[in-house]
Amino acid sequence: MSSSGKDQVQCDCNVIHEEVVNRVRDKMPEEEQLYDLAEFFKVFGDSSRIKIIWALFEEEMCVCDIAYLLNMTQSAVSHQLRVLKQARLVKPRREGKNMFYSLDDEHIAAIFKEGLNHLNE
Amino acid sequence: MSSSGKDQVQCDCNVIHEEVVNRVRDKMPEEEQLYDLAEFFKVFGDSSRIKIIWALFEEEMCVCDIAYLLNMTQSAVSHQLRVLKQARLVKPRREGKNMFYSLDDEHIAAIFKEGLNHLNE
DNA sequence: CTAACATATGAGCGCAGGTTCATATGTTCA
DNA sequence: TGAACATATGAACCTGCGCTCATATGTTAG
Structure with missing residues (x-):
């Protein structure tokens, strides 16, 4: 310091x-x-967040659909979405009772790609 | 599972x-x-490892020089280098009593660049 | 071989973080 | 307004991990 x-x-x-x-x-x-x-x-650095991000690569999803897809608790998903939102990686959109989340960054795909390149060497 | x-x-x-x-x-x-x-x-996801990697961007360094540069314990540096080595991100080279470490991956720079781009938006 | 140096490694500690549980907030419909 | 639904949030628990400390391994010089 x-x-x-x-x-x-x-x-x-x-x-x-x-x-x-x-x-x-x-x-x-x-x-x-x-x-x-x-x-x-x-x-x-957390597989739950990695999964959430990857799911959102395809299209925006609401919280309980993410939970259903990834076999996670609604609460756990919501907590992780909070982390992703604070990192400015996802953004929410309200539609009635549902909150739809989508990716809010164009660097993620490039970063993931380089990561996978490293793993597959 | x-x-x-x-x-x-x-x-x-x-x-x-x-x-x-x-x-x-x-x-x-x-x-x-x-x-x-x-x-x-x-x-x-650890600032100590980020610092070590960044130092090695410039040139290879031995363990105690890294420790000196980053104001860390030799043991702590060695432990982190072990993690980096297991992830195939650095490689060691012995020269007498010293172990020189250098980067062993061409994806790191790209990943860091995208990360910084995100932070500086 | 022994001493001094450089690094690696195992045990243990303390803290950060991911999950669960309970509950609060927010929205729609009747 | 009240009930049902969808999401957010705080507390508590528990595991993972980065550090320190002590010590082992490896190398060179004398």
């Missing part, structure tokens, strides 16, 4: 490789941005 | 939207593949 790691030496390498470390440090993005990036990917 | 969710109706929507649900179900990938995808993204 306060320190950038420059103040403590753990072994002799740090002295030997000081130039390398400093060069890398200068090119690192802001701490906050890397944290946000991790938070973003954390959303994809 | 056994059920596909087809055997339980949670509300009237399921009957009304049965065609939609069935169509989406047919297009969903294997359960296992979606699980693996979540496991893969879970690796990116």
Whole structure:
């Protein structure tokens, strides 16, 4: 939080490789941005959310249909949709008593594709 | 595990939207593949690992230099490198007493780029 | 071989997060 | 307005996981 790691030496390498470390440090993005990036990917790190997203790839669905499709509780689906909504990945649309959710991001497909490419190598 | 969710109706929507649900179900990938995808993204869902990966974008580094750069314990770095190695994202190279790690995947940059694009919208 | 260094690994701790349960909020219809 | 339906939400429980600590493994120099 306060320190950038420059103040403590753990072994002799740090002295030997000081130039390398400093060069890398200068090119690192802001701490906050890397944290946000991790938070973003954390959303994809749960199979329930992955399934919900994949279902919405096809078309928008209401909460209880998602629950029915994925064999989940309505409450669990609603909780996960909340997470996805906060990450600005899905958006809701009310139609009578139902809430229909659809994808709200064009990067997801590209990210999933790269992920699958990695897994299928 | 056994059920596909087809055997339980949670509300009237399921009957009304049965065609939609069935169509989406047919297009969903294997359960296992979606699980693996979540496991893969879970690796990116930690800021320590994100930082390590980003550092290795620049050039290969040895364990204690990474620890020094990121202000982490050698043990913590080693544990995280193990996770990254098991996900086939980094590969080790021994040079004397040091282990140098480098990125072992060409998809990471694309995935990070899309993630940042999403965050900066 | 031994000492010093660099890294890996297992056990244990503490916290974050996903699910369930109960209940609140919101909507439609009679 | 009240009842039934659809969704949202808060609390509690429990598991997973990232860290620390101690120690094992591996490498080099003398």
